[in-house]
Each structure stands twice: as structure tokens, then as C-alpha cells.
Amino acid sequence: MPELKDMLIPVEGNIRDALTIIDANAQGTGFVVNEDAQVLGLLTDGDIRRAFINHGKDLKTPIAEVMQSQFTSLPMTATPEQINGLLSDRIRHIPLLDEAGKVVDFASRTRTRRIPIMEPLLGGNELAYVSECVRTNWISSQGRFVRDFERMMGEFHGMPHALAVSNGTVALHLALDALGVGEGDEVIVPDLTFAASINSIIYAGATPVIVDVDDTWSISTEAIRAAITPHTKAIMPVHLYGYPCDMIDIQAIAKEFNLLVIEDNAEGLGTTLNGQLTATFGDAATFSFFGNKTVTTGEGGMIFFKDKKHYEHAAVLRDHGMSKTKKYWHNYVGYNYRMTNLQAAIGVAQMERIDDILHKKCTIGKVYNDLLADVEELILPPNSSEVRNTYWLYTLLVNDKKTNLSRDEIIKKLLQNGIEARPVFFPLHVMPPYVNFAKGEYPNTDYISRQGLSLPSSVGLTEVQQEDVCRALKGVFKVRELMKG
Ligand SMILES: Cc1ncc(COP(=O)(O)O)c(C=O)c1O
Known part of the structure; x- marks a missing residue:
């Protein structure tokens, strides 16, 4: 400031x-x-x-x-x-x-309050349900809210085999493990994603293969095809910032080469492609309910499985690998990846308002698109009539051909206006733990990662706040223009 x-x-x-x-x-x-x-x-x-x-x-x-x-x-x-x-x-x-x-x-207007990049809106039954957990002593992973949350998410998506877990990262790991992905297997993952996607593959003992994204910022299906080897076992498309991957083509590739598909839907809750919700395409799909996600439980995650037998196996692995019929008998080296009733209580209250939440997220995207449409220094997020983008984070690119201001300078100047903005993820292929999993060039990810920034996108964001954000953003370019004389 x-x-x-x-x-x-x-x-x-x-x-x-x-x-x-x-x-x-x-x-x-x-x-x-x-x-x-x-x-x-x-x-x-x-x-x-x-x-x-x-x-x-x-x-x-x-x-x-x-x-x-x-x-x-x-x-x-x-x-x-x-x-x-x-x-x-x-x-x-x-x-x-x-x-x-x-x-x-x-x-x-912005000197007295900051507009955060993302904050949860806990204005429904969240407090009442958490209080119920405390009042009734049901604070561990036993309790009605965990099952209710799984049921509500499952019903919303039409996916009956839903398993709540502690966070989105272990959701990915458990999904891979339950599907039998492990040592000797290759899993294709996009270069542009949060590190949890690739980390989970490494936890599973498999080998990640990093591929570039396309101009929709999603995993390139051309690059997937080029990366397939006899060891390829699975593809992990990531629906980044609320925009869907090309699941039609990905499913066709998976069928052709007999590959598994694990959708990382941490950022895609409510997103659709041709009217079909993401997380309903793959053999498994995962969610994150971290505090900044579209639906939050503070920390939390969920997995959908297509096949009931994978779901049942994952349920055992989630609970220490303990037999469901013989207590304290372990058939597998399992994990404690359970969600608590406290977390699920918040999730249930959020799911009660899911339609409003998604409507608001889509409106936020539309308002930004309208307000920023004529700013030539910016490239707006990808769009398509086949897609409902839920704008987990409204993310756009700074057009380096139209401005000499760097993305990081812009973020700094927005912060001076009390507006939090966030850079896009670094490419995986440049970071030390992952360089060995890189093959070839990643021009699209390099560009998006360098030029991309996310704007405040909380469900509770008001239109006046969006106007403030856009005015500040436009103001940064206007002053630069005048300095040319
Ligand atoms: C694409 C993606 N995958 C996985 C995760 C991991 O989720 P969590 O933070 O709940 O472990 C996140 C978010 O944090 C994410 O954005």
C-alpha cells in the first residue's frame, strides 16, 4: 500500500x-x-x-x-x-x-481494506454443523457428516462411489494406489499445474512424464500422444483454474492405448464440458477442499471411482489398510487419509449452497471478462461455447507484445492498491525435484507461467470490488502510456 x-x-x-x-x-x-x-x-x-x-x-x-x-x-x-x-x-x-x-x-477506498485473492464464505450452516460436532463429541472421522458430504458430492455429480479424505494431495495418491499404479509405470502429467499433481505420482512409486499444455492452458492431447511408451499406465489431466481439459480426446487416447485416467479436479468443481461435469470422465477423479477452493472444508479432499471395486479397495487403504470384516487385521500397508467429521460438517453446509456458489463463480468470471474486454495489454482466459468455466481463480495473461510492464510489476502495483493478485504456477520442468522428468520443450507453459496472473475470485467478492480491481489494473497501464509523452 x-x-x-x-x-x-x-x-x-x-x-x-x-x-x-x-x-x-x-x-x-x-x-x-x-x-x-x-x-x-x-x-x-x-x-x-x-x-x-x-x-x-x-x-x-x-x-x-x-x-x-x-x-x-x-x-x-x-x-x-x-x-x-x-x-x-x-x-x-x-x-x-x-x-x-x-x-x-x-x-x-482500498486503503482501509484489502481485497484478498481468495477467502472462504462460511455464511450458511457451517457454524451450526461444526457446533453440532462439538456438542455431540463427534469430532473424529466417525460421524454423520462425513457420509453426508460424500453422498452430497456423489449425488451432485451422479457418481455413487465417493470417498472423503484428508486433502487433495492424498486423494491423488490414494487414487493412483487403489488403481494399481506404481513402480515401473509412467503417468503423463501437465507441466502447468500445482506440484501436488506430480508429487502424488512420485509417492506412488511411478514415474511422471511431464508434457506441455495447449492454448487452453490444459494438457495438450498432441503432447500426450507423443509421450506414450509401452510403460505408460495413466494420464492425469488437471482442470486448471476451473477450465476443463479436452476429456473427449483424452478418453479416446486412453481407450486406444488402454490407459487409466485420473482427473485432478482440485480446481474444477462444477466445471463442465459439453454439459458434463468434470470428475465424471475418468477412472478416478479427485478434489481439494483447501481453504481457497470453490467448496472448502479448511483442509480436505475426495475421490470418485468409476468402479465400485476400486472404491472399496481405496476405502480400506484410507483406513490403515485394515480389513472391513476383521478389526485390527491388515491386509495392506494402508494410510490414515481420513477426513474428520468437523471438516465434513463444513463441507455439507457448503454443498447445501452449491448452486449459488457456482452461479457466483461464473458471474465473477463474466464480470471480469466484460470489464477487461477492451484492455489490449491483457489476454483474457480461454473460452469456448462447449465449456462452463467456473473460474476457480480468474486468471489472465499480460500481453508482452502490448506492454513492457512485467507481470510481477503489475502484481506489486495492484498490492499498492490493496489488491492481492497471484502469479501462475512455475512450470514443473524447471524445478529441482522434477527436472529429470522433463522431455523436450514446453513453450506454452513457459509463456503462461511467465505472463499469467490471477485476480481476486472469492465467492463473496462484490461487483464494486471487481470494479475497483479492474480500475486499478487499467490504471497501471494508463500511467505507463502517458509516460511515453
Ligand atoms: C491442481 C491441484 N492439485 C492438487 C492440489 C492439492 O490439494 P490439497 O492442497 O488439498 O492437498 C491442489 C491445491 O491445492 C491443486 O490446485
Whole structure:
């Protein structure tokens, strides 16, 4: 966040000096002050643009000729209600003055609160159900909510064999293990994903084979075909940021080469391809319910199996490998990958509102798409009429052909506006534990990873907040444009 000093423009400078300050503070504005820190005027990027276009001014014009000398200020003793009552689309920054008229602070819409990249919305029965667990002592993995959560997720997807687990990472590991993927097997995984996808393959003792993504940012089916060897046992498509992989082609490949498909649907809950929900295509599919996911349980995960026998085997492995009929008898080296009733209680409350949650996520994506459609410095997320993108994180690319601002500079400037943005994952093939699993080139992942950034996407995000985010984002480019003169 900018401090007061970052907002102050000494009156004796010229427009070029002012723009340098406005560019650095990323607020699109600054307070013009004299030597005694008294505010003489306000200067915005809009004022400068109008001065260039309408009045023939240039970068050398003195600030005093261009600034607005009529501006809104408040005494430093103003209450938050007074300040909020004045802040609007038009008045976005208010200098706060002491008795001598010196600026001692300032207020803006984003100075008092930060817009997080993602936060859960726990506004339904979450608290009531967690309280029920505590009141009734059902806080371990026994209890009704675990079964209810599995049933609700299963029913929503039309997938009866659903198994709740502790998180999305162990969901992947357990899915691979239960399907018999292990040593000597190769599993094809996209370069652009969260590391848990590849880690789970390594836990299973199998060998990951990293392939590039295509222009939808999803695993390239061409690259999958090229990577198949006699050892290939499975493909792990990842529905990244809420956009589906080409499951039609992937299923055709799997059928042709007799391969298993494990969908990593951690980021894809509610996403559809040709009207079919992701996580319903593969032999197994996994979810994450981490705090930043579309449906959350704090930490948590789930696996769907197509085949009941894999589901039953996974249920045994999840519970220490213990026989379901002979207590404390272990037929397998199993795991404790169970979800607690406390976590599932939150999940049940979230699933009660699943339609609203998904509707909101899709709306967030649409609003961003509309607000940012005309920004040539940005490349909007992939889109297709066959797809419902649920925008787990609304993620776009900075167009390096249209701006010299780097993605990381933009993230920094958004943060100065109280807006959290996030870079896209690093390519797997460049990170030390995975370099040996790389084959060939990964130009698409390299580009998306370098240029991609995610914007705030919480279910509770308001349209006004989205407007603030987009205004700040556009403002960053506008000031750069003016600096060219
Ligand atoms: C694509 C992907 N796979 C797997 C995971 C792992 O899930 P968890 O954090 O619940 O272990 C995540 C998220 O965190 C993810 O984004």
C-alpha cells in the first residue's frame, strides 16, 4: 500500500515529475503540495490526459498549470462514516489535513481494506454443523457428516462411489494406489499445474512424464500422444483454474492405448464440458477442499471411482489398510487419509449452497471478462461455447507484445492498491525435484507461467470490488502510456 509520502507531488515540478510519482504509487493520482506540506491541488492521470489532448500541454508543462485546485479534503479528525460518505467513483482519494492545513494522512477506498485473492464464505450452516460436532463429541472421522458430504458430492455429480479424505494431495495418491499404479509405470502429467499433481505420482512409486499444455492452458492431447511408451499406465489431466481439459480426446487416447485416467479436479468443481461435469470422465477423479477452493472444508479432499471395486479397495487403504470384516487385521500397508467429521460438517453446509456458489463463480468470471474486454495489454482466459468455466481463480495473461510492464510489476502495483493478485504456477520442468522428468520443450507453459496472473475470485467478492480491481489494473497501464509523452 502506498504511504502518504508516495502520494505527494511537489508543486515546483513538471508533468513528467508528477507522472513518475503517480506511476510509482499506482493510484492514478497524487496531492500537489508546497514546501510546508499544504495541499494546493490534486492531479490525476485523467487531468494530464485532458491537458495533453485538449490544451496542447506536454511533459515539460509545470504542474501548477494542470492540477485541480478545487478538491475535496477532510480534517484528520473525520470519522470513518464521514470519510466513507464522501468516497465515490469520482472522489477516490481524500487528503486528511491538520489544523494548519498540512496533509497528515489520506483515505481511499482500498486503503482501509484489502481485497484478498481468495477467502472462504462460511455464511450458511457451517457454524451450526461444526457446533453440532462439538456438542455431540463427534469430532473424529466417525460421524454423520462425513457420509453426508460424500453422498452430497456423489449425488451432485451422479457418481455413487465417493470417498472423503484428508486433502487433495492424498486423494491423488490414494487414487493412483487403489488403481494399481506404481513402480515401473509412467503417468503423463501437465507441466502447468500445482506440484501436488506430480508429487502424488512420485509417492506412488511411478514415474511422471511431464508434457506441455495447449492454448487452453490444459494438457495438450498432441503432447500426450507423443509421450506414450509401452510403460505408460495413466494420464492425469488437471482442470486448471476451473477450465476443463479436452476429456473427449483424452478418453479416446486412453481407450486406444488402454490407459487409466485420473482427473485432478482440485480446481474444477462444477466445471463442465459439453454439459458434463468434470470428475465424471475418468477412472478416478479427485478434489481439494483447501481453504481457497470453490467448496472448502479448511483442509480436505475426495475421490470418485468409476468402479465400485476400486472404491472399496481405496476405502480400506484410507483406513490403515485394515480389513472391513476383521478389526485390527491388515491386509495392506494402508494410510490414515481420513477426513474428520468437523471438516465434513463444513463441507455439507457448503454443498447445501452449491448452486449459488457456482452461479457466483461464473458471474465473477463474466464480470471480469466484460470489464477487461477492451484492455489490449491483457489476454483474457480461454473460452469456448462447449465449456462452463467456473473460474476457480480468474486468471489472465499480460500481453508482452502490448506492454513492457512485467507481470510481477503489475502484481506489486495492484498490492499498492490493496489488491492481492497471484502469479501462475512455475512450470514443473524447471524445478529441482522434477527436472529429470522433463522431455523436450514446453513453450506454452513457459509463456503462461511467465505472463499469467490471477485476480481476486472469492465467492463473496462484490461487483464494486471487481470494479475497483479492474480500475486499478487499467490504471497501471494508463500511467505507463502517458509516460511515453
Ligand atoms: C491442481 C491441484 N492439485 C492438487 C492440489 C492439492 O490439494 P490439497 O492442497 O488439498 O492437498 C491442489 C491445491 O491445492 C491443486 O490446485
